Every structure is written in C-alpha cells, then in structure tokens.
Amino acid sequence: MAPELAKLAQQRERLRYEKEEGMITFLCDAGALRPGLTHRTARDIFWMLTGGDVFRMLVRERGWSPQRYQNWLAKTLVHSLLTQARPSPKRLSSRPEARTR
C-alpha cells in the first residue's frame, strides 16, 4: 500500500474509534455492558470486531456471505459486550439446525 493510502487508512480508523465513543458511553450509562467490562475495553473490542480486517478475513478469505458475517457480528457483539439477557444456551442447544431450515 502506498504511504499516502496507509496514512488515509490510519486516519479513517482513528475517526471510526472516535465516533464509536458515544455508543459505548450510552451502553455503559444504561448499565448494559457485561459485568467487569470497562468502557475502554468495550470500545477497543467493538472497534476491533467491526473493522475491515475481520470482514476481510471471514468474507473475502474464508468465503462467508456478507449476510452470514452480519449475523455472526451481531451475535458476537451482543455476547462480547452486553449483559446476558437471552434464553438459556441449554434451551437453544438441543436442536442446533432447527431454525436454519
């Protein structure tokens, strides 16, 4: 990558990190963050998971469809950042393929 492009990419990533602060603050103030997760850590993980690198790895390199990536990302963000308020994993686990048909 040309140095000018690398610099642009870095700026874009910094901007993305800055723009995400409000959303994490909102979740934090609402008491929605996972127990023990700080604002800073939540922001770092959100920024990493939603970045272009993870998209590239799963979609371009491993052949996931964009829709599949999107579903995975949504579920992963919830599990990684938020307090757990979903049905017990046990209940979901008994018929793993039932919902995809």
Next chain:
Amino acid sequence: MAPELAKLAQQRERLRYEKEEGMITFLCDAGALRPGLTHRTARDIFWMLTGGDVFRMLVRERGWSPQRYQNWLAKTLVHSLLTQARPSPKRLSSRPEARTR
C-alpha cells in the same frame, strides 16, 4: 508491502489455517464445540481470532499488553467455540460493579 512479502504472508496464513484443522477436529470429536457450531465455522473463527491482525489491532494500535491480549484471547476462544461450562451468567450479572471495586 512488496508483492513477494504479501505472497509469503498469504502462504503463512494458509498454512496456519491447515495446521489448525486437527485441533478443531479434536474438539469436535470430543463434543466440546458450542451447540450449532460447525467444524468449518469453528475453524474460521479460531483462525480469525488467533491471527496477527487481531493482535496488531489490540496490542499495537490500542495499547493492550501482550499478557492482557493473551488473557482476553483465551477467554474469547472458550466463549466463542466451546460448550459453556461456567457459572450461570444470571448469577454474575445481577451486580455489575460488585467485582470491580
């Protein structure tokens, strides 16, 4: 990055993906994978999380210590790939700040 280096990096990543198959197969055969997670998806996620890009983002760009990254990675791999054999999330979530004071 020079084309030769990019090609080497791609080869290294392919090799890494190939080498990880045995470990995922072991987990799969042992019934340790999360319900609903296929061998292929588990392998893709393992490969993505353990790659150099995630390390670079968290350690070099966001300033995590290698030890902190390692602890996070271990916990994240367990949560992402394995059947849950930890205390009920309900018990942990009722007092979000109690453990950090």
